[in-house]
Amino acid sequence: MWPLQNISDLKPPPHPRSPHYCRTSFGWPCPPCRELTQLDKSRDQDEDWAKERDLLLIRINDRHDPLCHYLPVELAAKIFAIYCEEYRKTIEESGLVGRTASPLRLAAVCRRWRDIAFNTPVLWAFLLISHSRYWVAHPDIVEQWLRRTGTRPLSIRISLKESQNYTNGQKRSICTIFDHLRDYSDRWKFMNIFMLSKHCKMLLGDRHIETPLLEGIELRIEDERYDVISPVANLATPRLIKASLWRLWLPTVTLDWANLTSLQCTLSSIDEVIKLLSLSPRLIECDFLDICDDSFIYPLPNNVFEHHSIQRLKLHPDAFMEEDVMYTFFDSLILSALERFTYDFKGSVFPLDPEPLTSFLDCSVITYLSLENINFKCIPPSLILTILEIISPTLTELHIQCWDSRPHRCDKLPNMLFERLAASAVFDPDSDDTFEPEFLPDLRTLVYKGSKPSPNAWRELQPAIYNLALSLEAPIIAAKNTPGKYFKFSRPLDDVQFTLTNMFVQSDKNKSPGTTFSRDVFLLLRKLQDECIDLNISEEMMDASGTVTDEIDLIEHFELTRSFTMFDRFPVHWFSDN
Template sequence: MKDLLTRKLPAELVVDIFSRVVPPKRREEWSESSPPHTTLTPLSLGKICRSWRSIVWNTPMLWTYVTLTLNREHYETQVELLPGWLERSGHHPLTIIMRGPGGDEEEDWEIHPPYEVMCQLAEVSERWKEVDMFIPYACYTDLARIRCRLPLLERLTIRPPDGVDFAFDYKLHFFHDAPRLQGLTINGLHYADATALPWHQLRCLYGQDLLVADDCYAMLKDAENLIVCRFNNVQQSSDFASASPEMIHLPRLQILELSTIGNILATAFLDSLSLPSLVELELGLGFTFDDWKYFSISDLTSFVRRSGCLLQRLTLFKIRLIERELIEGLVSLPHLVELHLHAEYPKASAGMSISDTFLFALSPPSSRPFGVCHPLPPDESLVPKLEILGYNGPLSNITPQNLQTMLEYRWYGISHASSSPCPCPSSSSSSSGGRYSVERLHKVSLESASSITITPEVQSSIRSLITDQGMDLTLTTNGFDASLIHTDNWLASPDQTVLGTSGGMDTETTSGWVPDKEHETVARQSNEIPLASAPPSPQVCPGPQGMFFAPLAFSEDW
């Protein structure tokens, strides 16, 4: 007897449903504690009933995703099942994910290598399309048979087992002849051990886990056609952070991300590059024992001027912020559309926070005290094309009325928007007869442990931007008037979930300022390997007193 699914739906639709639940998560969606186990596989679907098994066993496309987390206890079973799995996939291209359990347990696979699995996968290398492998060193010789047998390979992720010495003799020559390879992720491998890769044809390059700066420079010199580059956890090559001996010119690179990089090394890295097509830059800074000074935004603007790029999206994590330096730097970035700042909290340093001065720079020139935002010209607004602003860090001397003025000006595009609301969409200064001077600021997130007291009048005006106009606004600070908080969710109407509070402390999802990846469509238009989108925003959960809470969302870089 057939089950309800196969009895009511045609087989083609059932196959379509199965094909949507079988594919494993991409590496971008993995977490440290959850390896890429699949909740549903063709084998598990085939166990449900005879009808499902008949459909699954006769649909090769469902077997093209080979997800294998090596497990010593079940290794013999894995070796036994793998040939049948590969046979049922027919002649279709394969997506292969193979990894160890992670941590010290992977050292066991160096002592007892998974020769049988490697040999079986190598036999079908002509069908490899996307491969994500952890490769014990002892298996390098076994994989040599795939050389010149990778006609379909487009994406490759390789790394050695965790906790093993990086020094070994085998080179990665067997990936050299892969005519379609455009996306490469290298985890924990030294560049000298991967010199035979087809660098010139790469469009996306990701590297992580204790990369050495000199290796990064060498890879970039060879990968001259890159469009997207991300390096995580970059270390100095010696006791001193140094730039590349030769300027590295990458004419097509549009997206650059450097995370977990020391302050001085970040400066040296930017001093090594010329990126005329760059539209997005993300720096995840971190003070190291080798740093004797902090990263300066002036170093960033010097890099932009030297490259001649029109930077549109900028994200700086853990930056030691100096407000006047920030304004000076942003004057040099007039094409900026998105700005995300995560600033450190200094113990006691004047000017190392956001104040009314920054709000004045974003406000209409007519409302700005003379000379307060030098070197910003008196008749111009800072970053006039800005549409998304995220800030997490200290605030000082913020006047609620100035915050209101800035938000209204950046939404309506005119000086006194509150008295002359305009329901029109965002326009440039050329629209409506010159009435608009800035692009509409659609999304704003200000998160701080500092305190701001918002008067009822200002609350009403800001609430109107959200409820009546549709601004995506998140204000999360410590120190709002408790009576206002507990009697009214002050930024939202009762049926909305913009802000949550608890005992005078506001809590809100940080997805307002954590950058998503939708903007990577720029790179997708260049025919490189598709990039994964950002994870969805966290769900909002009901809390006490009718308030709402949302768990903090952290950006997952890799």
């Protein structure tokens, strides 16, 4: 795009090259389009030629306008607003910066579109400022942009990266842009800031700023954490409900935490994490990623602190952090409302003491548990089962992901888990016999992921799956052609019925990992069929005589169905996927 000094200096839009598709005459050029084609072929391209061409472009715009020619201005403005909102979401989701802003794109189509765009404040309520020279060199555009927002709340995204070598003039432009933004701080609603700490201090930290409408802020500092010493943000945020902090010491940020409901912090120390929880009594969901060791900025609590509103918590300690640091966290907090908990071991090489973690979980009502990147060399599967025993009564969804270079370790946990579920599934409340106590009685979904599953994962797991299927009396088993990498159980509330498509069964001459997997799945299905479990097999699985054959190339469809009555226990369906 050409260098723009002023929004009002936006040039007339260029016309598409001819010949082009003309929608007004079913694909054939309309009269103004034909005149333009002839004019462009003319060799006398002087000043009169340029004026005549501009007049033709106006006629073409009037004739081809698909929006304003048929709709009132109010509806056209509404359509523009929907377009800009989708554009803004695309920018936020993709993380792209420095692209041409959508209101300017609309204003560049024709004069009529420009009038509508310039007089619709909602189109300008999202402002993107990147480190590119286009924005840094022209602070007047930022001022004009902000003036066109009327009284609308503002969503602003700023990205000034260290890789940009700013000249003295560009540095002055940055200061001017920051002054313009602070003039509108009373209308900030969402702020997304990615820059060096010195720039963030220039914008937010060198004075106290009132932001009465601010609901969400994301601060991503590009410096190393230990280089950020002075305050980088000093804001009055009475309506703040969502915050995301990256590489920041908590004392360098002044915000109102009282109404915060969502929080994400990256590279925070354990004492800062506990302090943030104590400052945010209304917090509902929070993620703490790459948690560091104690920074000794804040004293750790001597008494147990109880938080009554947190429902979802995700903890990702640093891989090299001593486990006893996290024990301090578990021993210091009670989250009585916690329902969803995710813990990432990051392949930790330190042994795990289950007592602090199980005590922490036992004080909550956990319905969703996700244990990620478990190193079975240091955390044996039996220890995972011990943890599950503690929270067994309330758990409905369990996700386990292992991190281990040895496949047999990854396969051991699901085998033990299936055996434990099968032993618990035969529980009969009317019988006098002694059975295993119920294990995960309300579990509806079990997902297991192995980093490097063995090619024989299905063969090794077959007995456990078989016993579990029989004990539940209504097996449902489904599979796809990736062996053992992704396992999932689910207990539906209705009679078992499941459909599987596109399962490849390969012959012995094909030595890919799918060979063992597919044949074992097939044999397991045959074995279940022999146990009088209904198995409906499609014609693709049968030979000419109508009997089931092992030598088939593709199973496109099969179903396993069976009605059942099992007290309060529900059936399981199983599948393996990527």
